[in-house]
Amino acid sequence: MARKxxxxxxPNSVPEVQQEMLQxxxxxxxxxxxxxxxxxQKVQGKLDLPDPLLSEAAxxxxxxxxLARNQPAGNMIxxxxxxxxxxxxxxxxxxxxxxxxxxxxxxxxxYEDHGRFQALFEYASMMAELLDVEVVNIxxxxxxxxxxxxxxxxxxxxxxxxxxxxxxxxxxxxxxxKSYLYPDIKVNLFDYDPDTGLADLDDLSARLSDQxxxxxxxxxxxxxxxxxxxxxxxxxAHERDALxxxxxxxxxxxxxxxxxxxxxxxxxxxxxxxxxxxxMGGGRAGFIxxxxxxxxxxxxxxxxxxxxxxxxxxxxxxxxxxxxxSFASRETSKEFVxxxxxxxxxxxxxxxxxxxxxxxxxxxxxxxxxxxxxxNKMAGxxxxxxxxxxxxxxxxxxxxxxxxxxxxxxxxxxLLRRGIMGGQDLSQVYPGMGQSALxxxxxxxxxxxxxxxxxxxxxxxxx
Amino acid sequence: xSDKTKSRDFHQARWNEPIIxxxxxxxxxxxxxxxxxxxxxxxxxxxLGELPGDLKRSSPPGLPEMAQMRVLKHYLRLSQENLGxxxxxxxxxxxxxxxxxxxxxEQFAASPQLSGLHPxxxxxxxxxxxxxxxxxxQFLKAISGMDRFSLQPGGGSHAILAIVSMIRAWVDDRxxxxxxxxxxxxxxxxxxxxxxxxxxxxxxxxxxPDPKTGRPDxxxxxxxxxxxxxxxxxxNPEDTGIYNENIKxxxxxxxxxxxxxxxxxxxxxxxxxxxxxxxxxxDFCFFNIHKTFSSPHGCxxxxxxxxxxxxxxxxxxxxxxxxxxxxxxxxxxxxxVPKTIGKIKDYYGVIPAMIRAYAWIRSLGAEGLxxxxxxxxxxxxxxxxxxxxxxxxxxxYAEGEHRIxxxxxxxxxxxxxxxxxxxxxxxxxxxxxxHLWSSHEPFVVPEPFTIEPTESYSKQEIDEYLAALEKIIExxxxxxxxxxxxxxxxxxxxxxxxxxxDDPKLWAxxxxxxxxxxxxxxxxxxxx
Numbered sequence: 001m002a003r004k005x006x007x008x009x010x011p012n013s014v015p016e017v018q019q020e021m022l023q024x025x026x027x028x029x030x031x032x033x034x035x036x037x038x039x040x041q042k043v044q045g046k047l048d049l050p051d052p053l054l055s056e057a058a059x060x061x062x063x064x065x066x067l068a069r070n071q072p073a074g075n076m077i078x079x080x081x082x083x084x085x086x087x088x089x090x091x092x093x094x095x096x097x098x099x100x101x102x103x104x105x106x107x108x109x110x111y112e113d114h115g116r117f118q119a120l121f122e123y124a125s126m127m128a129e130l131l132d133v134e135v136v137n138i139x140x141x142x143x144x145x146x147x148x149x150x151x152x153x154x155x156x157x158x159x160x161x162x163x164x165x166x167x168x169x170x171x172x173x174x175x176x177x178k179s180y181l182y183p184d185i186k187v188n189l190f191d192y193d194p195d196t197g198l199a200d201l202d203d204l205s206a207r208l209s210d211q212x213x214x215x216x217x218x219x220x221x222x223x224x225x226x227x228x229x230x231x232x233x234x235x236x237a238h239e240r241d242a243l244x245x246x247x248x249x250x251x252x253x254x255x256x257x258x259x260x261x262x263x264x265x266x267x268x269x270x271x272x273x274x275x276x277x278x279x280m281g282g283g284r285a286g287f288i289x290x291x292x293x294x295x296x297x298x299x300x301x302x303x304x305x306x307x308x309x310x311x312x313x314x315x316x317x318x319x320x321x322x323x324x325x326s327f328a329s330r331e332t333s334k335e336f337v338x339x340x341x342x343x344x345x346x347x348x349x350x351x352x353x354x355x356x357x358x359x360x361x362x363x364x365x366x367x368x369x370x371x372x373x374x375x376n377k378m379a380g381x382x383x384x385x386x387x388x389x390x391x392x393x394x395x396x397x398x399x400x401x402x403x404x405x406x407x408x409x410x411x412x413x414x415l416l417r418r419g420i421m422g423g424q425d426l427s428q429v430y431p432g433m434g435q436s437a438l439x440x441x442x443x444x445x446x447x448x449x450x451x452x453x454x455x456x457x458x459x460x461x462x463x
Numbered sequence: 464x465s466d467k468t469k470s471r472d473f474h475q476a477r478w479n480e481p482i483i484x485x486x487x488x489x490x491x492x493x494x495x496x497x498x499x500x501x502x503x504x505x506x507x508x509x510x511l512g513e514l515p516g517d518l519k520r521s522s523p524p525g526l527p528e529m530a531q532m533r534v535l536k537h538y539l540r541l542s543q544e545n546l547g548x549x550x551x552x553x554x555x556x557x558x559x560x561x562x563x564x565x566x567x568x569e570q571f572a573a574s575p576q577l578s579g580l581h582p583x584x585x586x587x588x589x590x591x592x593x594x595x596x597x598x599x600x601q602f603l604k605a606i607s608g609m610d611r612f613s614l615q616p617g618g619g620s621h622a623i624l625a626i627v628s629m630i631r632a633w634v635d636d637r638x639x640x641x642x643x644x645x646x647x648x649x650x651x652x653x654x655x656x657x658x659x660x661x662x663x664x665x666x667x668x669x670x671x672p673d674p675k676t677g678r679p680d681x682x683x684x685x686x687x688x689x690x691x692x693x694x695x696x697x698x699n700p701e702d703t704g705i706y707n708e709n710i711k712x713x714x715x716x717x718x719x720x721x722x723x724x725x726x727x728x729x730x731x732x733x734x735x736x737x738x739x740x741x742x743x744x745x746d747f748c749f750f751n752i753h754k755t756f757s758s759p760h761g762c763x764x765x766x767x768x769x770x771x772x773x774x775x776x777x778x779x780x781x782x783x784x785x786x787x788x789x790x791x792x793x794x795x796x797x798x799x800v801p802k803t804i805g806k807i808k809d810y811y812g813v814i815p816a817m818i819r820a821y822a823w824i825r826s827l828g829a830e831g832l833x834x835x836x837x838x839x840x841x842x843x844x845x846x847x848x849x850x851x852x853x854x855x856x857x858x859x860y861a862e863g864e865h866r867i868x869x870x871x872x873x874x875x876x877x878x879x880x881x882x883x884x885x886x887x888x889x890x891x892x893x894x895x896x897x898h899l900w901s902s903h904e905p906f907v908v909p910e911p912f913t914i915e916p917t918e919s920y921s922k923q924e925i926d927e928y929l930a931a932l933e934k935i936i937e938x939x940x941x942x943x944x945x946x947x948x949x950x951x952x953x954x955x956x957x958x959x960x961x962x963x964x965d966d967p968k969l970w971a972x973x974x975x976x977x978x979x980x981x982x983x984x985x986x987x988x989x990x991x
Contacts, residue, residue, distance in 0.1 A: 007831050009563050009757075011921035012838045021845045021922060030837045033844055033865045034737055036706040041742045047735075048605040052828030056567050059826050063818070067576040069591035074579020083809065084582050090494050092535050098573065100549035101542040106559050106760035107900065108546055112475060112893040114954035115545030116762040119538065122483045125974035129525040134976045138763070141617035142809040172806050179628060179781075179805035183635070183664050228515045255511060257520050270809070280592055281582030281810025282817075283765070284617075292976055294967045303763075304972045307482075308963035309985045311948075315482060316958035320970050326620075326658035328904050331667040336658035338620025339753065343761030346538075353483055353534045354493030357523035362496040369499055369507035376506050392514055416585060424583050447500040 005054070074278065077449045078421040081396050081440020082222065083143075083170055084281050085273045087251060087363075088444055093275035096350050102343060110317045117317035120342060121305045123349030127287055130250055130352065130360070131267050132258040134292035137302035139285035139345040143270025144173040146286025147216070147247050148180035150268040152335060153288070153299040154214035154243040155185055162186040162211045164242075166199060170222035171429050173247075177216075190215075194432075197225040197390040199233055208240045214266075218247040219259065223426075224397040224438060225390020226256075234263025250274055250287070250348075252394045254360025255368065266290055275351030276344050285341030285348070298324055301335035366443035367395035370450065374441050377454045381461060388436050395441050399423060402434040404461045412437070414460040420453055471927075473896040474952040476543035483537060484974050487527035493534045525975075544954035546898065548760070552928045554846070554920055555892065555899035557869045557913025558653075558702055560732045560754035562835075568757065568822045572815035582810040586795055592814060593794035596785040599769075599821045606832070607728075607748050608741025609771030613780045615812040619729040620655035622749035622768030623696070626725050627663045628804040629747070629772070629779040630694045633723065636802060643693040643722070649679045651701035652727055654903050665693060671907065677705045677860025684713060692722040699726070699743070700733070702902065702913060703859070704843065704866030714744045723747065723776075729768075731755045732917060733840045733868030736833035746773050752813075756820035767816035778802040783811065835918040839868050842916035842925060846870070849929050850914075855880055855936055859908050869915035873908050883939040884910040887946035891938070894952040895931035 006013040012021065022028065034042075053059040078086045096102065102116060110117050124136040140146045151163045165177065167189040178187050190207050191200040199217060208215070215237035219227040227233070234244035245266045246259035251273035259267045267289040276283040290296040297304065298321060306320035319325075326333035355363065371393050378386040383403030390397065401408060412422035423437035430436065441450070499507075511519070529537075553561035571577070580589055600612045616622040627646070634643045646660035649670045657667040668687045670679045679697070688695075695717045700706045707713075714724040725747035726740045732755045740748035752758045752767035760766070772780060778801045786797035796811070827835060847870050850856050855877025858870060878884030885901055889912075892899045902911035916925060938945045950956065963969045963985075971977035982988055 005830070007827060007834065009565060009827070010831070010834055010838050010918045012842060012918070013834055017922050018838075018841060021841055025844050025848045027844070027865075030841050033837075033840045033867070036708055036865070036867075037734075037738050038708050038711075041708075041711065041738045043736055043739055043742070047829040047832060049602055049824065049829040049832070052831050053825050059822060060567060060570075062825065063571050063595075063822050064574070064576075066591045066594055067571065067574055069594070070576050070580055071584075071588040072575060072577075072579030073581035073584045073588075074575060078581065080581040080583055082583065086581065092493075092531060092538075094573070095535065096538045096542065098569065099539070099542040099547075101545040101547040102762055103569075104547040104549045104564055104759045105545050105762050106548065106553075106556055106561060107763065108556075108898045109889060109893065110958055111890060111950045111953040111955060112546040112551075112896075112898055113762075115541035115543065118480065118482070118544070119541045120762070121972075122974070124972060125482075125484070126526055128973040128975050132524075134979070135972055141621055141764075144806075144809050145617075172809060175806040176808065179807055180624075182628070183631060183640075226514070226518055228518060231517055253520065253524065255520055256514075256518055261521075262517055277578035278581050279578050280580035280589065280814045282812060282814025283578075284809050284813075285765070292979065297967070297970065297972070306964050306970050306972050307974075307977055308958050309960055310956040310958050312956040313984055314479065314955040316955050318958055318961070318964045320964050320972050321967075322964070326654045330654045330669075330904070331657040331661040333654075333658050335662050336620050336624070336655045338623075338653075338655050339618040339751075339760070339766040340621075340764040341617065341761075342763035344765060346762065349483075350534065350538055352526055353529055353537070354531065355526065356487075356491070356493060356528040357526050358492065358528070359494060359496060360524060360526065365511060366496055366499065368510045369503050372507040372510040373503040392518065412585065416588070421581065421584055443497050446497065447502050 073421045076419050076421050077452060079423045079439045079453065080421050082424045082438050084278050085440060085442055086278060086444055087273050087442045089275050089277050090351065090354050092354055093347050093350050097343065097347050102346055117305050118315065119346045119349055121307060121317055123345045126349055126352040128289065130253045131289040132260045133267060133289035135290040135297055137288050137300050137304055139271065139287060139341040140302060141286065141340050142284035143286040144176035146268040146288050147173055148177045149301060149335060150245050150266045150288050151177060151181060151214055151216060152185065154245055154266060156299045157295055158213040158241065158243060160211055160213035162188065163214045163216060164188050164190050164207055164212055166190060166192060166217035168192045168197060168221045168223065169218055195389065197221055197223055198227060198229055201229065201232060204233065204236055208236060210240060212240055212242040214243045214245045216245045220249055220252060220394040223389055224393050226392040226394060228392065230259065230262030249394065252364055255364030271344060271348040274348035276347055283344065285344035297321060299334055300324060301337050303337060363443055367441060370441040370445055371395050371397060374439065374450045377450060381457055383461065388433065396438055398436050398438055400434055400436045406461060408435050408437045411460055415456060418456050420456060475546065475954055477954045478540040478544060480537060480540045482974055483527050486529055486533060486537060489528055491528045491530045493529050493531045551896050551898060552920055552924045553898060554914055554916040554925065554928055555897055557900055557915040558730055560730055560915060560917055562757055562917040563919040564757050564759040565823065568819040571818045571822055577814065577818060590794055593785055595821045596817055597787055597794050599817055600785060602824045603750065603769055603771060606735065607771045608739040609748060610774045611772055611777045611780060613770045613784065614817055615781050615808050616768040616770060617808055617813055618764055618766035619653065619749065619751045619768045622770050623655045623659045625770045625781055625807050626747045626749065627659045629776060630723055631663045632779050632802060632804050634693050643691060645691045646694050646696060647687050647692060648696045649701060650907055651703060652696060652698040653729060656696040656727060660696065672860065677703050678707045678709065681709060685716065688716050688720050690720055692717055692720050694723040694725060696725045696727060700867040703871045704869045705861050706867050710743045729754060730868060733836050735836040736829060737836055740771065746776055752816045752820045757823040758816040758819040765813045765816060767813040779804055781805065781807045838918040839916065842920065843868055843870065846914055846916055846925060846929065853933060853936055869913060871902055871908050871911055871913045874910040874912060877936065877939055878910050881939040881943050883943050883946045885912055887949065888935055890957065891935050891946045891949035892931060893950040897928055897931055
């Protein structure tokens, strides 16, 4: 018998070992295990896949060859944000994310997997400090899922089936929210002022009713500006016994008030800015924060890790209120739960521990001041309107180029030739805003970077 | 027992690591931020001070203050108190396909060529990653026979959400919302199938197994199918590892009543290259990239659940898809999906998992995928044969039959004979550097445990695991207290008082909540 290929990922491919195992089972051939599969259901011949790259060297060469065709924004002077931000990822975050013990674990018990229970309990605890809440879940798939679930929770808490969502909500997030809440929960929008970006309180008041379960808005808004009327929005919601649900950027909370301070009952958002690389939008996880109130806790679909004593006075952990989950209660559960983004929760915890209160304050200060500097510089360019909407900003703002007679597509292509990723083109999604782009400034953008952008823009716009 | 498989003298790390807040020393710093350049300070002025009053944070967040090495050490210690699949013989986590996640693929996933990509950067600058997404889809089409895939969902349950959302849209689109309002699934299919069906407004019918054959009860099934049936969501083989040869009869019946059929292939590892979703006439299927296709599980994600559909359902897929423009030799994100359910996740899905799956499939090819399946099944039947002979262990259903990739066993007899059931065995097996999982609920099989060995473990490792199980069974008979007081060699001991997890007055899901309720070691605060 010709010796078949033995793949390094499949130890028991060794024919002698297979024979020994088959003999012990009392079976002649592995095919016998598949006799239960009717012939008409069997694959005829081989799957149509490319020939294997058996050596690791060949595989590396092949995959890296493809990846080499990417030109990462992270290697350039990058001004793209809009929900996925180019913050610095501390080396310790990468170190912990690559540890086999965390990376390859799954669903062990609180004993042999004590580490992940404690790390995720600590993640939730540090997020709770940042958000000024008592309860934070094990992460959802992403921030948009967190927003959709927070709204769903609000409906169950209030026993109502309609939510009022700010029309300024990030367009993709709004799509996730609508898709998720369909068909049982009605999503209505309330307007915002096209100049200030602030919620139109008259429109909100007119739309609020005794059917409204929640009022949802984002702060900072997708278009970069800060909502200064949070308190009033929450008060209007509360007047109708609706909940105030606020999406926020956790990177802002070293300097900005957490939404609870202006009346949020549920706070949600995305932890990508907390130590997770951009990965083309593929490194995401969401949080939902709530007060210490059984009515709220019981409506979480996610896992919640609680602290508990052991027989030897150690810190033990376990799942709190397991019966809520679909693991325990199938179709009578709160929504559903499955594998989501636990590792990113651990990493966001590492990030918050590294940053501490002072690091988070400095991060916020960096974002706000660099944004202000860029805004001031860009506002000085002829024909450029910056900001195009809003008054106060955290790390993003909209720039309008209508006065320059050039499209964002053209400007960004020219910037790219100069090693700069210009702001996100808004002209397709917000046609009413003309040729506008959303510029994002993290702590990584130095004065030199910003000056370089402005200088190059000046040349491009005048050519 | 050979010397090679003798139980080792194992003890997991026990660091007795404090909760991180207790490691804080005011003033310590873990990392420094860029200093503000003078030009920025001058230009920005008092940008913070100018914020309206209620926008400014009044007191700093109560985060720990720690030097960098202390943070590192804390998390390294916690990692050592976690038994990842790279370290143990992780065959006891049935239904989860704990296979080897090749390290070379981690290098690809962590490459700055990938991690530094922004999701909305110019498509011309991301042709590499789009090519991988596009090619991965072609591979998945070949493996399943389906016509198009969405890679967007972030896990298996999320894939079910995408599928049931499409079923919902398909039903509503045809004006059948009031008449097609039921979804049929089986009690041995993953609980997210029925939970999502309910969340999307359907009534759920759960089919139980035939007590003898273990297959979904065919008569109960025939009775359940009607014009009200919107869809069937089913796994095959189910958690029992029994392949249901009547599967096509079920899908034909549902189709005859105008319904759709979705194949939950979260555990497809045993049938790669053997059978395909299309061969049993399914309309939808999904795979878990973090299971069958080797992406690591990350303590519970990030995962990736890819959804395949037949031609007639392509118009409902979430946006965007990845397409190829032959004329311009260019990959692009395709939003032209006329009846799309919209987006179900930010951007395009869990890209690092996709790279790993692409590399895994490229490394194995068709022959290797088939070999992975065959060896996974060989390993499983080898274990089945050994466990059948173990005292106190039972193998419910389908007596004498082989199984595919996993088996659900029972320790009911052991419990009756020794007082030690699954719970005790589970706690004791950590002392042998292993893990054992029970079953999804409800426990149709009493005192259940589920083993799925995959292709990744050598016979020697499997023998070591089985030797540990045999030893524990011996202990259950001779010295049951050893099990009842287990674990002994784990990072912590038994969490015996479950009221701390079940009683709302004792819940503490954050340190802040703990501090509000307790002082010292779980002593209720006096003011309460």
